[in-house]
Amino acid sequence: MEIQHIVSGFSPKLSYAPSNPIGKQLISLKLPSLLSSSYPSLQSQNFAVPSGALYPISIAKKDGLCSSRIRVWCSSSSDTADPSNGHDGRRKKLAVFVSGGGSNFKSIHEASKRGSLRGDVVVLVTNKSDCGGAEYARQNGIPVIVFPKAKDGYDGLSANDLVDTLRRFEVDFVLLAGYLKLIPAELIRAYQRSIFNIHPSLLPAFGGKGFYGMKVHKAVIASGARFSGPTIHFVDEHYDTGRILAQRVVPVLTNDTPEELAARVLREEHQLYVEVVEALCEDRIVWRKDGVPLIQRKENPNETC
Ligand SMILES: Nc1nc2c(c(=O)[nH]1)N[C@@H](CN(C=O)c1ccc(C(=O)N[C@@H](CCC(=O)O)C(=O)O)cc1)CN2
Numbered sequence: 001m002e003i004q005h006i007v008s009g010f011s012p013k014l015s016y017a018p019s020n021p022i023g024k025q026l027i028s029l030k031l032p033s034l035l036s037s038s039y040p041s042l043q044s045q046n047f048a049v050p051s052g053a054l055y056p057i058s059i060a061k062k063d064g065l066c067s068s069r070i071r072v073w074c075s076s077s078s079d080t081a082d083p084s085n086g087h088d089g090r091r092k093k094l095a096v097f098v099s100g101g102g103s104n105f106k107s108i109h110e111a112s113k114r115g116s117l118r119g120d121v122v123v124l125v126t127n128k129s130d131c132g133g134a135e136y137a138r139q140n141g142i143p144v145i146v147f148p149k150a151k152d153g154y155d156g157l158s159a160n161d162l163v164d165t166l167r168r169f170e171v172d173f174v175l176l177a178g179y180l181k182l183i184p185a186e187l188i189r190a191y192q193r194s195i196f197n198i199h200p201s202l203l204p205a206f207g208g209k210g211f212y213g214m215k216v217h218k219a220v221i222a223s224g225a226r227f228s229g230p231t232i233h234f235v236d237e238h239y240d241t242g243r244i245l246a247q248r249v250v251p252v253l254t255n256d257t258p259e260e261l262a263a264r265v266l267r268e269e270h271q272l273y274v275e276v277v278e279a280l281c282e283d284r285i286v287w288r289k290d291g292v293p294l295i296q297r298k299e300n301p302n303e304t305c
């Protein structure tokens with residue numbers, strides 16, 4: 001059951017995702033505590049709505065009533081809830097976007113297989129269907145879809161088709177990992193605060209259009225910077241300008257080649273991305289009052305980083 005709560009400025013980490021959206025049925029709405037504590041009138045209720053329908057509700061807030069709508073997806077009750085999978089108890093569904101070798105994608109997939117990561121890569125998206133990441137996905141039974149359409153190719157999805165396809169895969173989070181195309185506004189709108197990217201420099205330095213792959217490391221070395229490292233950030237409409245969520249630092253040695261620096265940064269990327277996605281799947285992302293996202297430590301939720 002997926003609840004898209006449409007109240008301006010409030011998009012709680014949603015709970016459920018439709019496994020097989022089924023027709024109209026009576027469902028009981030169990031809301032995440034985050035939502036029910038913010039909107040006490042939205043305690044568990046029964047809805048009889050067709051799957052995917054927008055359901056009008058009124059919410060009693062301190063400053064009076066406000067109307068809203070909830071889009072409710074129905075799903076079979078087979079989703080077994082496990083509290084260690086975060087608030088909703090469900091393993092998260094991940095889409096990974098790649099354009100090249102996919103070593104970050106492989107790290108995430110391996111963490112999922114060994115169980116340290118409470119999520120599953122359910123689809124791979126690429127603009128290059130013959131890249132190493134796509135080949136790895138096919139070898140591991142992960143569906144591969146092409147976006148955007150290749151200029152001369154026939155396959156490939158439009159932006160709206162991509163959103164629909166990710167919804168059908170019930171994707172919770174979108175993870176860019178060496179993807180070299182601009183994510184369209186349609187996807188940004190559909191997956192608010194749910195799209196992440198890893199960049200091989202300490203943003204905001206050495207980011208933006210033209211800064212990808214070895215170009216980044218060449219620019220870092222040429223600048224004389226003494227440190228570099230990976231950044232994981234939320235994705236917004238522009239390249240590399242979204243809120244920074246996590247970083248790691250590596251030294252830039254005086255005789256480094258771009259390849260040597262790239263390898264040092266990439267080793268940290270593999271660990272950092274797995275740590276961040278583990279936190280995502282366990283609902284350990286919190287927001288500081290000034291809008292900076294933080295990660296709650298697994299061992300002690302009162303500590304953030
Ligand atoms: N809407 C967003 N889309 C993407 C983001 C983002 O932050 N917001 N991050 C990039 C990843 N990235 C850096 O981390 C990045 C990738 C590519 C480029 C770039 O300049 N691309 C070239 C085309 C390269 C090619 O096709 O081979 C270009 O646009 O001219 C900059 C930064 C992924 N998408």
Ligand SMILES: NCC(=O)N[C@@H]1O[C@H](COP(=O)([O-])[O-])[C@@H](O)[C@H]1O
Nearest residue numbers: 101102103104178198199200212213
């Ligand atoms: N600006 C985007 C960018 O440069 N991303 C970088 O591409 C590489 C992909 O490696 P991978 O395909 O082996 O994960 C990674 O180093 C990633 O940070």
